[in-house]
Amino acid sequence: MSDIKTRYLLVGFSVAGWWCARAIRERDRNGKIVALTKENGVYSPPLITYYLGNKVSTIDYRSGWMENLDLELVPGGEAKKLERENNRLILASGESFVFEKALIATGGLPIVPPIPGREVTGVFTLTTPRDMQEIREFMKFQEGERVTILGGGFIGLKTAEAFMELGVKITLVELANRLLQNMVDERGSYYLEKALERAGLEVIKEDTVSEFQSREGKLSGALLQSGKYLPGNLAVVAIGVHPNIDWLQGSGIELGRGVIVDEFQESKRAGIFAAGDVAETKNLITGERNVVAVWPEAVKQGKIAGENMAGNRLSYPGSLPVNTVSVGEVTLVSAGLVNPPAGDFEFLTTVSDDSYRKLVLKDGYLVGVILVNRIEKAGVYINLIRQKVKVESFKDRLLKEDFGMINLPAEYRKHLVEGASIEV
Amino acid sequence: MAKSLLFPEFKVVRDENRCIACQVCVRQCANDVHIYDEEDDQVYSQEETCVGCQRCVTLCPTRALEVTKKEAGMRPNANWSINHLRNLYKQAETGGVLLTGMGCSEDYPIYWDHLLLNASQVTNPSIDPLREPIEIKTFLGRKEEFLDTDWEEEPPVLKTQLAPQLELSVPIMFSAMSYGSISYNAFRSLAEAAQEIGTFCNSGEGGLHPDFYLFGGNIIVQVASGRFGVHPGYLRAAAAVEIKIGQGAKPGIGGHLPGEKVSPDVSRTRKIPVGSDAISPAPHHDIYSIEDLERLILAIKEATNYKKPVSVKIAAVHNVAAIASGVVRAGADIVAIDGIRGGTGAAPQVIRDNVGIPIELALAQVDERLRREGIRHRASLVIAGGIRSSSDIIKAIALGADAVYIGTAALVALGCHLCQKCYTGKCNWGIATQDPYLTKRLNPNIGKRRLVALLHAWSAEIKEMLGGMGVNALESLRGNREHLRAVGLSREEREILGVKAAGEGW
Amino acid sequence: MKRIRIHEEYCIGCRLCEINCLVKHSRSGKIIKAFRGEEPRSLPRVRVEEEGYLSFALQCRHCDDAPCLENCPTGAMYRDEETQAVLCDEDKCIGCWMCIMSCPLGVIQRERKTKKVASKCDLCRGEEIPVCVKNCPNEALAYE
Structure with missing residues (x-):
């Protein structure tokens, strides 16, 4: 198969990718942009839980400006390898792209700890539309009377919020002594826990799932470290995500927890940028390098990467973890x-x-x-x-x-x- | 504590069907008349402190409010009027001199309303001001008796040196209202409007705020008995200097700016401590005769290099004609006369309402006297005190005035509702106050616009009236009392005014 | 684009801007009904802030790089092609409050009842002059 040539290649086309494309287009009207996404199309990740909870009828990002980007979208385009010596990227499908400038924006993958029984039917993660569809399908055929959510962080709570709308009984299991460990303190967590309790949700802290038990390959319940047993045939592992960088091994790009970038969002390989949940940047306050996987930072990083890919030289002041959650009346x-x-x-x-x-x-x-x-x-x-x-x-x-x-x-x-x- | 016998002057009527408890009235009343009750989500009013300024009525978005005069329930008595009773109660309680603001509100005759103007018919054609120019430009200052011209030169050369003049595009100036008695924004509105129109405003005796030196070309600065804010720079900055001897609202007494109105900015401008009362003595302590006045006039002329006309402002009192004659002989280029209806920021009510004479009579007598003495040309006559409309102005000109000062009319244009509480410093319209919460209420951009509009309107009306008389220049009407006729006046009053009765021909 | 300018030195804190904004965005559009008959009462999209003698009416600035728009996960926040105003499509809004979190001026409100729809200045869609500007008695707001 011959190479497809492009001026700009966006590997991953979610928040960071969109705003990168937009920034490129504001400076370069004609340069060819190819955007790869391993999903079927363009969607807004935060809407997945809302869709599961029947609060929205689509997960599409519906905004006029997206239509005018004039780019070539490659759905199902999962990146497999970036060549070390050349600006050539090869997809799982075998297609290859030769680019002048690239943005790595492959986002994150859910973390699933090695808990025995994690592979049985009924144990899910919830970060992609595919996950969401699978849960929906599963729930159609099961009496989903009880759901165990492992993880009381941001994703865990968003997941809980979705299930609350579906009227199932939910147990939230969190290893730490508070919910949203990184976002609040114990007092902040207290208000959340109260709101969850009022909504009929059970919160178990300082505990975790030690085994997913099954009957005939189907989940029957979760056994906690404390010995407590939570019966139920649906569980969601929502501990968090880690940057999707394994495919970059051997590409010559410096990797830490994520793709290490400088203040211009450029990786160690000139012309290859990264932004969003995959990028490891300096924290605005502490100066420490870390991955801050939130929407507003993905937008900012994407914009700066786009500007710089198109010839500008803007720098990113540093990442700031910011987020908002609503559960019940809190x-x-x-x-x-x-x-x-x-x-x-x-x-x-x-x-x-x-x-x-x-x-x-x-x-x-x-x-x-x-x-x-x-x-x-x-x-x-x-x-x-x-x-x-x-x-x-x-x-x-x-x-x-x-x-x-x-x-x-x-x-x-x-x-x-x-x-x-x-x-x- | 003894119960006060004072009763509310005004009645606040709130239409509960319209009130939406939005609290605009609560926020706008500096007298705390309206109070919001959060528990009831309702606004209540306590009318004891209402001054009838109509601020709340004007701003209420649903027109739910009405503030009317409260009928006192006492048996009507022509001698013991409600006002007398109120003052009696008040003084029995306070033991003090009653203060008030604005001009005399007593029911004395207003002669403007008994004077009628002439118009052209058949024998002398009237002029259409939309088609033909009508000149209302006015020059204030001493005019020469003879103009010595060298006709040998080509072109001929005027050899007489002319006295300095103020050039007014309209025969209307803004009266002396000091920064202190009125707010920064009010003064700014007046100064900007004067500049835009091409006329003058007057600093009053409060000095000149540094920001207003910019408008110096359109400001007459005052030198009064307190000499507040007077220094060489002040005199130099101005277009003319006015020595204030008296004021129509309070002839014979001095001025008093209450300490509440002496804000840091006012203190800087007046060169007195913040919060201290600014007291102008009743007389100038260096003026006890016409000769003393002459010395001050000369000193000011000397200080300003004889480049600026000097005005002397006096109140209209019984002997005004003789006094004015002396003032002219002392070297004043302009004599300003303030009648009994002249306004004030603060004056004892008993003085304001009982001392002085109507400006119409004073003007007629002064003009007459100066003419008779052959010195009318040596000074311009500017009159003040209750000028309400363009017709008052044109009648004043026909009676002999060169121009008029307007004070109250200008403040009304700025939003004043004549509540007469200027002396409290709590003007809800942001005019007669220094409270930063209240002064914001007068946006000088709006104020200027309204003043300019007013002067444009009056100019147009003056031109219409002049045209009707067949006169194409205001100059030709000046002192021409044949254009006036009196109705409903006694023979004596007509004689004093020098005006024939309506119905008499030439 | 035309924007609402704030002249804080002339703001008299009367809140007529808030009142008129509330009425404009009420169901009936009639002042007495909007206050006394409509439950829940609609929210003003302009807010007067006060401290001491200072006050001003603040509403959305419709920023060029509007962070609320950039951070809206549904695309409900959008820029109107014609007026360049940043508007909220209430049908798309999911009440995630990313916009509130992003607004450096704090001018986006949560709708009292539905708790779903962000209410913000829409420049009175279709009006030649927004009602807050039109009804400011002291011209402390200007549309220019």
Whole structure:
């Protein structure tokens, strides 16, 4: 099979890939773009759980700007190998592409720990439309009276949220002493747990599944480390994802937990960029390298990669973990360093029956925020973190009931409010 | 504590079918008349403190509010009016001089309303101002008796040196209202409007805020008995200087800016400490005679290199004609006369309502006297005190005025509703206050626009009236009392005004 | 594009912008009914912020690089071709609040009842001048 030549090759076409394509198109109207996706088409990953929970009727990302990208989409295009010496990429199907610039945006794969019985029918992961379809099919033929979800992190909760809509009994098993280990502290978790309980969901903390037990190859229940047994024929392993980089072994690209990139989102191989859940970047606050697999960072990284692939030289300020979850009547936003290591950190908190706000400050700067309910001003706090605005002079106002733009330094405020465009 | 016998002056009527408890009234009332009850989700009103400024009524989005005069329930008594009773109660409780704001509101005759204008018919054609130019430009300052011209030169050369003049595109100026008595935004509106129109506003006795030096070419600065904010730069910045001897609202007494209105900015402008009362003495302590006045006029002319006209403002009192004659002889280029209806930011009510004479009579007498003495040309006459409309202005010109000052009318254009509470510093319209929460309410861009619109409208009306009389220049109407006729006035009043009765021909 | 400019020095904190915005986005469009007859009451999309003597009305700035639009996982947030306004297609909105989390000005609200639809300034779709600007008694808002 002969090579397909392209100026830009996007390996993986999800959030980071879309915004990369868009950024390329803004600078280069004509350069050929080929986008590979191992799925059947383009979809919005966060919608998978919403679709399972019957809250949306499609998982398509439906926005006008996507239609005008003028690119060649290759569905089912799973990347298998990147040649070490050449800019040539080979697919599992055998097709090969020769490119000038490439973006690696292959995202993450679910982590499934080596728990005995993980291969039996009834144990699923839920990160792709295929997973979702399989669960749907499975539930059609089973009395899904009880679901065990392993993992009380972001994906676990999103999964729980979906099943809650389906009216099944859910048990959430989390190894740590709190839910959303990376996003909240124990108090933040408390509000979530209460909301889950009120919604009829059982939460088991400091425990994990030691074995998936089966009958005739079908899941019959989960045995926990504590000895507790959770009967049921449906379980979802939702511990998290890890970057999909195995296919890059031997390609000459430096790999850590993910694809290691510099501030231009470029890997060690010139012309090959990475963005999104597969990229390992510097953390905005700590400066440590890690993979921050959240939508807003994927957008930012994708845009910067696209700009730079098309000849610009923009740098990425660093990744900031940010996310939001709603379960029952509780809505939560978390950003930055919310459980800092021991050290010189200052904490500002307000606690009430139905809301909790925690701000983490270091050297007069805001570095982390947790908001439980009353989240309307979340973006204001997060932008203070992103823009590294010194908050020392007005920190007494940060947790005021009616905190808003008006409390910010006039210059910063006017830049945001008066500026025709906002750089965030 | 003894129960106060004062009763509310106004009644707040809230149409509960319309009120949406949006609290606009609550937020807009500086007198705390409206109170929102969160538990009931309802707004209640306590009318004791209502001053009838109509701010809430104007801003209420559902027109649910009405503020009307409250009828006091006492038996009607022509002698003991409600106002007298209220003042009695108030003074019995406070033991103080009652203060008030704006001009005299007593029911004295308004002579403008008894004067009628002439128009052309058949024998002298009227002029259509839309087709033909009508000149209303006015020059204020001393005019020469003779113009010495060298006709030998080609072209001929004027040898007489002309006295400095103020050039007004309309015969209307804004009266003295100090920054302090009115807000920064109010002053800014006046200054910007004066500049746009091509006329003048007056600094009052409050000095000149640094921002307003920019408008100096359109500002007359005042030198009053307190001498607040007076320094060489102040005199130099202005187009003219006015020595304030008296004010129509309070002839014979000084000024008093309450400390509440002396904000940091006002303090800088007046050169007095923040929060201290600014007291202008009743007389200038260096002026006890016409000769003393002459010395001050000369000193100011000297300080300004004889480049600027000097005006002297006096209140219309019984002997105004003789006083004005002295003022002209002392070297004033402009004599400003303020009648009994002239406004103020603060004055004792008893003075405001009982001292002075109507400006119409004062004007007629001053003009007459100066003419008789042959010195009318030596100074321009500017009158002030209750000018309400373009017809008042044109009648004033026919009675002998060169131009008018408007104060209250300008403030009304800016939103004033004549609640007469300027002295409290809590003007809900953002005009007579220094409270930063209230001053924001007057956007000077809007204020300027409204003032400019008002002067445009009055100019157009003046031109219409002039055209009707067949007069194509305001100059030709000045002092021409044949264009006026009186209705409903006694022979004595007509004689003082120098105006024939309606029905009399030439 | 035309934007709403804020002149905070002239904001008098009357909140007539909020009131008129609420009415404009109510079901009836009639002020008394919108406040007294409609349950739940609709939300204003402009909010007056106050601190001391300072106040201003703040609504969506319709940023050029609108982070709410970029971070919306459904494509519900979109830019209107004609007015360049950033609008929310309420049918597509799933109430995930990514937009709220992204907005540096904090001007996106959650709808009180449905808790599903982000309510934000739409520049009064179809109006020549947005109602907050039109009804500001002191011209503290300008559309230019």
